[in-house]
Amino acid sequence: xxxxxxFVMAEQADRGGAPAVYVVGVGMTQFGKQPDRTPEDLGRExxxxxxxxxxxxxxxxEAAYCGHVYQGMxxxxxxxxxxxxxxxxxxxVENVCSSGATAIHGGYLAIRAGxxxxxxxxxxxxxxxxxxxxLAPEEGDFEALQGMTMPSIYAMxxxxxxxxxxxxxxxLARVSVKNKRNASLNxxxxxxxxxxxxxxxxxxxxxxxxxxxECSPVSDGAAAVVLMSERAVxxxxxxxxxxxxxxxxxxxxxxxxxxxxxxxxxxxxxxQVAYARAGVGPEDIGFAEVHDxxxxxxxxxxxxxxxxxxxxxxxxxxxxHADIGGKLPINPSGGLLGKGHPLGATGVAxxxxxxxxxxxxxxxxxxxxxxxxxAHCRGGKAAGIEGAACTIAILTA
Amino acid sequence: xxxxxxFVMAEQADRGGAPAVYVVGVGMTQFGKQPDRTPEDLGRExxxxxxxxxxxxxxxxEAAYCGHVYQGMxxxxxxxxxxxxxxxxxxxVENVCSSGATAIHGGYLAIRAGxxxxxxxxxxxxxxxxxxxxLAPEEGDFEALQGMTMPSIYAMxxxxxxxxxxxxxxxLARVSVKNKRNASLNxxxxxxxxxxxxxxxxxxxxxxxxxxxECSPVSDGAAAVVLMSERAVxxxxxxxxxxxxxxxxxxxxxxxxxxxxxxxxxxxxxxQVAYARAGVGPEDIGFAEVHDxxxxxxxxxxxxxxxxxxxxxxxxxxxxHADIGGKLPINPSGGLLGKGHPLGATGVAxxxxxxxxxxxxxxxxxxxxxxxxxAHCRGGKAAGIEGAACTIAILTA
Numbered sequence: 001x002x003x004x005x006x007f008v009m010a011e012q013a014d015r016g017g018a019p020a021v022y023v024v025g026v027g028m029t030q031f032g033k034q035p036d037r038t039p040e041d042l043g044r045e046x047x048x049x050x051x052x053x054x055x056x057x058x059x060x061x062e063a064a065y066c067g068h069v070y071q072g073m074x075x076x077x078x079x080x081x082x083x084x085x086x087x088x089x090x091x092x093v094e095n096v097c098s099s100g101a102t103a104i105h106g107g108y109l110a111i112r113a114g115x116x117x118x119x120x121x122x123x124x125x126x127x128x129x130x131x132x133x134x135l136a137p138e139e140g141d142f143e144a145l146q147g148m149t150m151p152s153i154y155a156m157x158x159x160x161x162x163x164x165x166x167x168x169x170x171x172l173a174r175v176s177v178k179n180k181r182n183a184s185l186n187x188x189x190x191x192x193x194x195x196x197x198x199x200x201x202x203x204x205x206x207x208x209x210x211x212x213x214e215c216s217p218v219s220d221g222a223a224a225v226v227l228m229s230e231r232a233v234x235x236x237x238x239x240x241x242x243x244x245x246x247x248x249x250x251x252x253x254x255x256x257x258x259x260x261x262x263x264x265x266x267x268x269x270x271x272q273v274a275y276a277r278a279g280v281g282p283e284d285i286g287f288a289e290v291h292d293x294x295x296x297x298x299x300x301x302x303x304x305x306x307x308x309x310x311x312x313x314x315x316x317x318x319x320x321h322a323d324i325g326g327k328l329p330i331n332p333s334g335g336l337l338g339k340g341h342p343l344g345a346t347g348v349a350x351x352x353x354x355x356x357x358x359x360x361x362x363x364x365x366x367x368x369x370x371x372x373x374x375a376h377c378r379g380g381k382a383a384g385i386e387g388a389a390c391t392i393a394i395l396t397a
Numbered sequence: 398x399x400x401x402x403x404f405v406m407a408e409q410a411d412r413g414g415a416p417a418v419y420v421v422g423v424g425m426t427q428f429g430k431q432p433d434r435t436p437e438d439l440g441r442e443x444x445x446x447x448x449x450x451x452x453x454x455x456x457x458x459e460a461a462y463c464g465h466v467y468q469g470m471x472x473x474x475x476x477x478x479x480x481x482x483x484x485x486x487x488x489x490v491e492n493v494c495s496s497g498a499t500a501i502h503g504g505y506l507a508i509r510a511g512x513x514x515x516x517x518x519x520x521x522x523x524x525x526x527x528x529x530x531x532l533a534p535e536e537g538d539f540e541a542l543q544g545m546t547m548p549s550i551y552a553m554x555x556x557x558x559x560x561x562x563x564x565x566x567x568x569l570a571r572v573s574v575k576n577k578r579n580a581s582l583n584x585x586x587x588x589x590x591x592x593x594x595x596x597x598x599x600x601x602x603x604x605x606x607x608x609x610x611e612c613s614p615v616s617d618g619a620a621a622v623v624l625m626s627e628r629a630v631x632x633x634x635x636x637x638x639x640x641x642x643x644x645x646x647x648x649x650x651x652x653x654x655x656x657x658x659x660x661x662x663x664x665x666x667x668x669q670v671a672y673a674r675a676g677v678g679p680e681d682i683g684f685a686e687v688h689d690x691x692x693x694x695x696x697x698x699x700x701x702x703x704x705x706x707x708x709x710x711x712x713x714x715x716x717x718h719a720d721i722g723g724k725l726p727i728n729p730s731g732g733l734l735g736k737g738h739p740l741g742a743t744g745v746a747x748x749x750x751x752x753x754x755x756x757x758x759x760x761x762x763x764x765x766x767x768x769x770x771x772a773h774c775r776g777g778k779a780a781g782i783e784g785a786a787c788t789i790a791i792l793t794a
């Protein structure tokens with residue numbers, strides 16, 4: 001670990017004294033292909049659902065943070081105007097696939113700073129009206145022009161994991177089987193049907209060893225959460241507060257290149273910050289929502305988080321330990337592979353799932369007895385660095 | 398004032414206990430037409446200048462907030478990678494013309510929350526490579542399609558002010574004369590030449606009564622500031638701390654329509670929050686940088702801030718009171734009309750000017766003896782609400 005990393009980590013440790021933060025309301029729209037819906041329309045539905053779940057007077061909302069990538073100017077304001085909350089402070093944030101989680105981080109800081117007691121964090125994205133098939137790379141992304149698109153990057157990393165640890169293509173495919181099975185139990189998920197290992201393996205090759213069913217889809221959707229300070233939880237008698245014990249955000253350092261493509265230092269470093277702030281370790285985490293944009297991505301995330309030793313996650317999945325009834329359920333919501341991936345909404349929807357699980361409201365996907373859950377996003381690539389943004393939230397019952 | 402407004406304002410008042418925040422380094426690029434420069438290139442120059450001005454080890458920077466509108470994904474991360482600061486938490490924010498100020502608000506909250514002690518806030522925008530002539534309205538902006546573009550809105554508001562208060566077209570034009578004269582004293586400004594009243598009045602009509610020289614230009618540029626907590630100021634022996642006494646952010650409530658186009662309730666409301674947080678009143682403000690996107694806009698801002706009674710600012714300008722040597726200098730930097738308006742950079746550049754003035758480093762534009770300065774931005778329109786975002790920062794020597 002470099003001096004720079006040590007400095008950042010020491011400085012990022014929680015300093016105490018700031019108010020504790022709770023999630024008191026959650027809501028989301030159906031995720032899926034909804035090309036005729038606007039960000040205002042989706043955002044309104046998610047926000048209303050979260051406000052209704054929180055059962056508070058909407059006028060108690062003091063500020064809003066809105067995460068998105070492609071929705072144009074002042075999206076958060078446009079959504080607030082639709083839900084009757086025009087006039088409050090609104091901040092729009094973008095951190096590629098971590099945009100929604102960055103909105104939660106913003107709301108968390110506004111409460112921690114003592115500026116607000118009740119904050120709305122939302123994420124929204126309409127993609128299917130904009131992209132046919134896969135997302136087009138940014139103009140001027142010279143790496144993507146050379147073929148280094150997201151599927152090929154995650155395919156290379158899968159190949160490295162296979163070479164180093166003896167991981168098989170079937171083990172990777174089982175990540176999709178698990179997540180799509182979980183999604184079939186989630187009414188908000190894009191994919192409604194469980195699939196077999198054979199179906200995943202027989203699906204169209206995208207970038208060897210990844211098949212179509214191992215890639216997250218193009219989706220439209222929105223999600224929202226209501227955050228409160230501890231004193232607001234008491235003053236407003238919030239019915240079901242879930243502690244947002246920590247939110248951590250880091251960007252990637254300079255590209256480590258091919259030194260170890262089978263491991264993800266950015267996820268590891270962000271996790272150290274999150275664990276330190278929450279005062280927990282990976283051994284305390286009962287389940288997690290992680291950024292499974294590809295089947296191989298889930299492997300990199302879970303191992304990078306230190307939840308399973310390096311190289312062992314594919315066998316862990318094969319043994320059923322990551323299933324909803326297993327030792328450490330991963331992506332009980334269906335994850336990006338099953339629930340869908342409307343970029344800005346994803347990080348918020350992960351927290352929606354954590355809250356539902358920790359409250360015992362997850363219905364047929366309910367995990368027994370988990371006391372702490374973790375949500376992990378990792379956003380995009382940027383030329384020369386290992387990733388644009390990684391976010392981790394830890395929630396405790 | 399509605400219940401909603403009262404609630405927001407009461408809740409927005411500063412709650413104390415959180416660390417005080419200081420600006421310890423400022424930097425900006427030349428503003429102007431620089432179509433060949435990238436946001437990374439401009440951002441790097443501004444950040445380096447701010448770091449050099451702060452005279453601190455760049456590795457002390459713990460997080461960055463980047464404001465922009467049109468620069469695509471992960472701009473802040475791309476700039477950080479260029480200045481050797483990859484790896485820290487980076488948050489990209491967008492609030493139309495208040496984007497840069499919103500980045501400062503983000504950094505301010507990160508310090509107030511105790512999460513960071515040293516934060517970089519920057520704003521960057523490349524417009525001339527993207528737009529020929531005026532900025533094109535957003536797709537789907539049905540108001541703009543009907544002719545309600547920015548120049549026509551500010552022309553209508555000018556007309557209303559003329560009707561209500563007897564303001565003359567010449568008085569409005571004098572705002573441009575003043576700001577372009579100030580800009581001629583600012584080496585970073587887009588316009589290098591003072592202009593006469595006759596030249597402004599003879600410039601091409603844009604939307605009656607506004608002429609070309611009364612409209613802010615399309616610009617490229619970047620600006621950056623280093624923020625520190627009070628304890629970091631001491632621990633790192635910052636040479637020239639300037640207190641960031643308050644940052645306030647509000648979005649617009651539902652469009653008041655034609656009830657009083659000569660006044661700006663959003664600016665007024667945001668000012669009340671800012672004054673309350675800073676513990677000062679308009680009478681304590683010695684000078685201000687305000688969002689003069691049009692000559693008439695400066696009138697609405699200064700009167701909305703309560704710095705000059707309603708209806709009186711045009712005569713105040715005519716009397717020379719808003720000049721650098723006057724009672725209440727407005728836009729000593731040259732403002733948007735003279736310095737230029739690279740959207741995301743504007744709010745940060747305003748704070749750069751405030752700091753230079755309060756330190757006594759403004760050279761030929763130096764204002765004597767001012768102890769408190771105010772920076773005001775107002776961003777965009779959004780269908781159905783009076784404005785997307787208004788931000789006010791108050792700095793004290």
